[in-house]
Amino acid sequence: MPKHDTPLLDELEKGPWPSFVTDLKRQAATKPECWDILGQVELSYKDRITHWKHGGIVGVFGYGGGIVGRYSDVPKQFPGVAHFHTVRVNQPSGLYYSTAKLRAICDLWQKYGSGMTNMHGSTGDMVLLGTTTPNLEPLFYDLTHDLNQDLGGSGSNLRTPACCLGKSRCEWSCYDTQALCHFLTNKYQDELHRPAFPYKFKFKMSGCPNDCVAAIARSDFAVIGSWKDDIRIDQAAVKGYIKGEFPSNGGAHAGRDWGKFDIQKEVLDLCPTNCMWMEGDTLKIDNKECTRCMHCINVMPRALRPGLEQGATICVGAKAPILEGAQFATMIIPFVKVDADSEYEAVTENIEKIWDWWMEVGKNRERVGETIQRVGLPTFLKVMEVEPLPQHVREPRSNPYIFWQEEEVEGGWERDIREFRKRHAQ
Amino acid sequence: MGYNPDKPMEDRITDLGPPHYGELMPPVIQKNFGKWLYHEITQPGVLMHKAESGDECWTVRVGAARLISIDHIREICDIADKHCGGYVRWTTRNNVEFMVDSKAKVQPLLDDLKSRGNKFPIGATGASVSAIVHTQGWVHCHTPATDASGVVKAVMDELFDYFTSMTLPAQVRVALACCLNMCGAVHASDIAILGIHRKPPMIDHDAISGLCELPLAISACPLGAVKPIKATNSKGEEVKSVKVNAERCMFCGNCYTMCPAMPLADPEGDGIAILVGGKVSNSRAMPKFSKLVIPFLPNTPPRWPETVAAVKNIVDVYAKDARKYERVGEWAERIGWEKFFEKTGIPFTIKSIDDYRLAYDTWRTSTQFKFTSHIK
Numbered sequence: 096m097p098k099h100d101t102p103l104l105d106e107l108e109k110g111p112w113p114s115f116v117t118d119l120k121r122q123a124a125t126k127p128e129c130w131d132i133l134g135q136v137e138l139s140y141k142d143r144i145t146h147w148k149h150g151g152i153v154g155v156f157g158y159g160g161g162i163v164g165r166y167s168d169v170p171k172q173f174p175g176v177a178h179f180h181t182v183r184v185n186q187p188s189g190l191y192y193s194t195a196k197l198r199a200i201c202d203l204w205q206k207y208g209s210g211m212t213n214m215h216g217s218t219g220d221m222v223l224l225g226t227t228t229p230n231l232e233p234l235f236y237d238l239t240h241d242l243n244q245d246l247g248g249s250g251s252n253l254r255t256p257a258c259c260l261g262k263s264r265c266e267w268s269c270y271d272t273q274a275l276c277h278f279l280t281n282k283y284q285d286e287l288h289r290p291a292f293p294y295k296f297k298f299k300m301s302g303c304p305n306d307c308v309a310a311i312a313r314s315d316f317a318v319i320g321s322w323k324d325d326i327r328i329d330q331a332a333v334k335g336y337i338k339g340e341f342p343s344n345g346g347a348h349a350g351r352d353w354g355k356f357d358i359q360k361e362v363l364d365l366c367p368t369n370c371m372w373m374e375g376d377t378l379k380i381d382n383k384e385c386t387r388c389m390h391c392i393n394v395m396p397r398a399l400r401p402g403l404e405q406g407a408t409i410c411v412g413a414k415a416p417i418l419e420g421a422q423f424a425t426m427i428i429p430f431v432k433v434d435a436d437s438e439y440e441a442v443t444e445n446i447e448k449i450w451d452w453w454m455e456v457g458k459n460r461e462r463v464g465e466t467i468q469r470v471g472l473p474t475f476l477k478v479m480e481v482e483p484l485p486q487h488v489r490e491p492r493s494n495p496y497i498f499w500q501e502e503e504v505e506g507g508w509e510r511d512i513r514e515f516r517k518r519h520a521q
Numbered sequence: 522m523g524y525n526p527d528k529p530m531e532d533r534i535t536d537l538g539p540p541h542y543g544e545l546m547p548p549v550i551q552k553n554f555g556k557w558l559y560h561e562i563t564q565p566g567v568l569m570h571k572a573e574s575g576d577e578c579w580t581v582r583v584g585a586a587r588l589i590s591i592d593h594i595r596e597i598c599d600i601a602d603k604h605c606g607g608y609v610r611w612t613t614r615n616n617v618e619f620m621v622d623s624k625a626k627v628q629p630l631l632d633d634l635k636s637r638g639n640k641f642p643i644g645a646t647g648a649s650v651s652a653i654v655h656t657q658g659w660v661h662c663h664t665p666a667t668d669a670s671g672v673v674k675a676v677m678d679e680l681f682d683y684f685t686s687m688t689l690p691a692q693v694r695v696a697l698a699c700c701l702n703m704c705g706a707v708h709a710s711d712i713a714i715l716g717i718h719r720k721p722p723m724i725d726h727d728a729i730s731g732l733c734e735l736p737l738a739i740s741a742c743p744l745g746a747v748k749p750i751k752a753t754n755s756k757g758e759e760v761k762s763v764k765v766n767a768e769r770c771m772f773c774g775n776c777y778t779m780c781p782a783m784p785l786a787d788p789e790g791d792g793i794a795i796l797v798g799g800k801v802s803n804s805r806a807m808p809k810f811s812k813l814v815i816p817f818l819p820n821t822p823p824r825w826p827e828t829v830a831a832v833k834n835i836v837d838v839y840a841k842d843a844r845k846y847e848r849v850g851e852w853a854e855r856i857g858w859e860k861f862f863e864k865t866g867i868p869f870t871i872k873s874i875d876d877y878r879l880a881y882d883t884w885r886t887s888t889q890f891k892f893t894s895h896i897k
Contacts (some may be wrong), residue, residue, distance in 0.1 A: 099739070103768075104671075104823060106672055108823070109678075110678030111644065111681045112584065112639070112676060112681055113586050113640050113641075114586070114674060115586040115589070115670045116674075118590045118592075121590065121593075122591065122593075126590075136668075138658055139659035139669070140659070140668070140823055143791070143822065144659075144787065144788050144791070145658075145664075145665050147659075147663040147664060147779070148662065148781075149660060149663045149784075165661060165663070181661065184876040185539040187542040188542040189546070189610065190610050190613075191542050191547075191550075191610045192610065192611075193547055193608055194598035194602050194607040194608070194609065197594055197597075198595065200591075200594075201591035201706075205591055210590050211591070212588075212591065212594065213587050213657075214585070214591070214617075215611060215615070215657065217704045219613075224588075224661055225659075232526070233524040239535070239537055243540060244540055245536070245537040245539065248614060258614065260610070260766055262555035262557075263534070263542075263550050263554055264550055264557065264578060264580075264620075265557060266558055266559055266560065266570070270556075273542050277538075277539065278810070280539055281538040284536035284538055285536070287534060288535070303802060304803035306878070308613050309613075309709065311808050312708065312709035312799075313706035313746070344846075345560050345561050345562055345648065345686075346562035346647060346686060347562055347647025347648050347688055347692075348584070348648050348687060349562065350649070350687075350688040359846065359892060362847065365805055365846060369808065378626040388804055388805055389802070389803060389804045390804045390805045393617075397558075406538050407687045408566070415698075415703035415706045416701065417773060417775060418743045419776055419878055420877060420878045420879060421709075421741065423810075428894075442757055459737070459740075460741075475730055484567065484804035486801070517787070
């Protein structure tokens with residue numbers, strides 16, 4: 096495969112940030128199709144438009160997702176990328192790897208693909224970029240037989256679930272996000288590989304309200320760790336922060352002189368519910384008023400920790416703006432125990448209630464958050480068999496247009512207009 | 522052994538799921554799982570997590586392009602084998618984390634990383650700009666309105682000092698999506714770089730009946746701008762097709778997603794919008810959407826100078842003006858969006874006034890506002 100001149104892309108070899116152009120050129124030494132990636136992208140830089148064709152349905156037998164078809168619209172110029180399908184490989188929970196596992200993936204992709212990857216795709220998969228249709232079945236055979244790994248999701252199915260690193264290396268995680276993510280991914284393999292939904296459906300699991308996987312912004316079903324009891328306080332460490340023995344926010348602001356740590360200004364005054372105060376040098380928290388925003392814990396990680404009665408809040412229906420506008424997930428279940436011994440029943444029963452309903456009433460390409468918008472939150476709460484709570488809304492409705500049910504109204508809706516006219520002239 | 526094309530179903534294995542994470546974590550992580558006490562960032566890019574056992578996990582975080590080669594991954598493996606017992610992880614923002622179990626092992630790891638040119642920039646901790654999460658762009662996608670990897674590279678070159686330091690009022694999360702589908706879900710980012718189209722789709726009457734289900738193409742439009750018509754193809758034959766009422770088109774591209782005979786990408790029409798002030802964390806304020814402040818910047822490869830300058834300006838003004846802990850959106854809301862436009866010097870245009878769904882919620886229904894230079 097000939098080298099292509101890439102004067103525009105070469106400009107992206109300059110500067111301090113790692114250059115994907117330099118990396119592609121390096122890989123081209125052993126995977127010459129990388130020259131054709133560079134060539135086609137250079138052409139896009141010149142033309143200021145993509146040169147990939149729309150779609151193309153390819154896959155491995157028995158799966159409806161996991162491979163995304165991709166073809167060049169200038170295949171004669173760049174035969175190395177004429178077929179350039181994407182393979183999504185399901186990532187391990189928390190994105191931890193042994194080098195043995197990673198090298199095996201690299202060898203697989205050396206054999207069957209372009210040598211280029213995304214670590215990782217937006218949803219969380221390892222994304223292998225660029226292979227041909229004839230290579231798909233052999234690649235899948237080796238992936239499952241030799242690497243003991245599987246594809247992720249694509250299309251109108253359960254997308255590959257993803258989580259934050261949870262309890263593996265974070266002191267704030269209120270449940271084991273990795274275990275739940277692994278369990279749900281395995282439990283719902285059929286839904287992941289064989290599209291049967293109106294549209295995509297995403298699970299994301301964050302261990303605390305800091306929400307490092309952005310579950311509340313981009314998952315149809317978000318499980319976000321939280322706690323019910325009191326924030327744990329180490330008063331000696333509080334004094335340590337006040338005296339300046341420990342850096343605020345775990346040292347996150349150490350690059351600039353923000354002055355001496357001021358617990359009043361930096362913690363108490365920034366508490367959204369004003370539920371903290373000092374009595375002498377003792378920190379007090381009125382935990383009944385706390386909404387678990389995490390700010391005070393973030394600022395003083397040695398002194399404050401989430402409570403011990405831990406679980407999760409379930410929020411439903413987030414999505415990016417296409418089509419009806421962006422939505423955050425709506426809080427539906429205030430608190431569940433995330434419990435491996437019960438096989439996470441409190442989580443799975445809610446998932447399955449949503450699916451049973453959405454698969455019936457959801458329209459083609461309608462995310463569950465849009466279905467909820469269409470039918471209204473009250474209807475969805477009935478579907479979920481959840482008692483309406485003041486916590487479900489930021490504020491009560493300001494219009495009086497209630498969809499009363501006939502059985503709620505004394506005497507029902509059947510009335511006789513002639514009886515009415517006897518007392519009320521036309 | 523291996524795949525036998527004559528017997529494709531022989532020995533087939535499916536539905537394996539992902540590998541179990543347990544054996545893929547370093548021993549210090551496995552041992553102290555769920556028993557961490559606190560963490561501290563000891564210098565930019567270096568985190569120490571302290572466990573109840575007294576053990577420490579030291580993590581060195583480095584940036585990476587999301588688009589990386591297997592040779593690059595193998596180099597990461599070489600480093601992990603040499604320093605980290607053969608374990609490594611990625612963050613949700615495409616950074617790579619090398620973990621060691623004692624402070625003494627940190628400096629040799631840092632020295633090694635620094636010896637490898639600009640491949641492994643150390644940073645992305647605390648009040649910094651972390652790596653930009655992004656989509657495929659011209660490298661691999663069929664619907665983009667801009668490139669992804671190139672814009673990200675150019676912006677990160679400019680923001681590099683913010684990546685390797687911790688001088689900002691809070692973390693700044695930058696994200697890029699190369700079209701309105703937003704595979705990158707940039708709608709809750711401190712700064713979102715978003716590829717947009719500005720020309721309505723063209724209709725390929727020669728191809729449409731073979732490529733598309735017309736009812737799906739018609740119902741794909743959220744504004745009812747796609748209507749069925751009888752058209753004439755290039756052979757002079759009458760065919761069933763569609764037309765687009767351009768006045769109602771909001772350039773979302775959903776019709777093209779459903780129907781390949783309705784392409785809308787264009788070198789002049791496409792470009793970048795900038796949205797700011799989103800967040801996903803519940804810390805202090807509730808999660809917020811990003812708001813559109815710059816409706817259009819042109820696609821100017823290879824280094825998108827207009828976009829780079831716009832992002833840098835917003836970060837610089839925020840860095841100077843915001844209070845400690847304030848995210849970009851919290852800062853803008855405290856000072857008022859009218860002040861945000863004044864301080865950043867970004868011209869306010871009618872295109873920042875919402876006229877789509879739920880728009881009314883964003884209009885000012887109060888006499889409370891600040892007199893800025895906008896009011897003559």
